[in-house]
Amino acid sequence: MNVENGVHDAHYYVPAPSRWPVVGAIALFFLGLGAAFSINQMSIGNWSLLFGFAILLWMLFGWFGDVIRESESGSYGQQVDYSFRWGMSWFIFSEIMFFAAFFGALFYTRLISVPELGFFSDTQSLLWPQFHSDWPLATGPKTSSYQTMAAMGLPAINTAILLTSGATLTWAHWALINEKRGQLSAGLGITVLLGTLFLSLQMYEYHHAWSELHLTLSSGAYGATFYLLTGFHGMHVLVGTLILAVMWFRVQKGHFTPQHHFGFEAAAWYWHFVDVVWLLLFILVYWL
Template sequence: MSTHAQPKGYFLPGPSAYPAMAATGALTMAFGLTFWFNGIPHGDLLFFLGLFFFIFTKFRWFGKTISESEAGKHNLAVDTSFRWSMSWFIFSEVMFFASFFGALYYSRVYSLPDLSALHSKILWPVFTGAWPSVGPAGLIPSIKEAMDPWPIPTINTALLLSSGLTLTISHHALRASHRKNAIFWMVLTLILGFTFLLCQAYEYHHAYEVLGIKLSSGIYGSTFFMLTGFHGFHVFLGGTMLSVVLFRLIRGDFTAEHHFGFEAAAWYWHFVDVVWLLLYVLVYWL
């Protein structure tokens, strides 16, 4: 159990290779995805290799930061810097998803009407402007039907909203110094979150095998898989964060007054919930 003493001054960590290692892992993942999506051999292997290295680096890096905190090296100034850092990180994620939502908005509100307008009929007479689109030349394999919001997406919405509620209950239990209750509700949050991922995996299989929706299925397929896929990846990252928080809860690292690690993971999880609500409405219903 940590005493969380408040040191004087501002703690400055020494030089570290972890930022460069994390960047290397992320870059490897990006190359792996690019190769994988374009059919280049071993792109999937490269992606998972980068993912493993990235997670390993984060595990070591955050572990060192946790040990510094438990040693009492972090005071209020460090805590404030962590809060600002997490806030800006979540803001960067907001802009990341905004770019994909923007692509969906532009293609549906501007591109489809323009390509189906009278002045475009000379170049693309077969284009109807229907959604999902088969492209202006009609060369994209037709999709049998768009993804329906029922049942899997609606079930997943209920799962994520419920997980946000259980996480909030866990947080309030910790603030009331009821550690066992906090652990119970955190476990329930993780069960709901990873059930969401299992349901999404089933939905992907149905989309690919039954409905014929792929990344190559024009703007509909690309926006659908990029939005839902990256969101699922963020659910996985959030679940990883909460798993570490659960371990630290069991170990007794957090107190009612000192638990920013818990709060940071909770902020991220609630952000993931909000993104899913937007995605659920804009991708599945409209």
């Protein structure tokens, strides 16, 4: 029974026992086992990884499908909706802390460790003859020379793509609230295409950086922070694109109403978070 004026439901929906957590644990077991075997160059490692990923995909489709069916059947009340919103909020907060750790490493290296290394006059003799306390460090004792990524070009284009995708997603959200299903489908579809285009251009950018600029993960602190920050962000764009693609398929099936569409909202929250992180990346990694 629902109570008006913001009071929670008298009854909280409790789903039936599920097999999916056990299936997920089995998938993680084979993934961990495969990773260990692969590191030790054992051929069975690749097969274990493949088997683990297959089980993981089965779990994701099955578990998410159960949740979607429960939602569409009307099993979830207002209190469950509150729980979902708090859960998604804390999840995004954990993602903020995840990226904050890498941004913190970047700031520590640029603003503290490198300037401190250049503070002493005999640093060059202690480290290597060509050392200069300028960011980025162009060379190192075991690092071949490389070029840094410029902000203009592909990074600027990708920034425009992600900003546009945020606008098209907001356009789709507005259409959902106003019951314009055609516009909702078009806005979501365009957003998914823009996310796919972003990932394609980032792959091309990585190839350019690796083969022509000689910028690799072993290119000192700059190479490590560049690939870790942009790589993890790209992984989040991939996940967000897949989530939005699922939302698009659900829209085609007639899911979501102006009153009940938290699945769509959660995907939008996640995508806007990804947009904000990229803006910080563009400014702090590419531009400054």
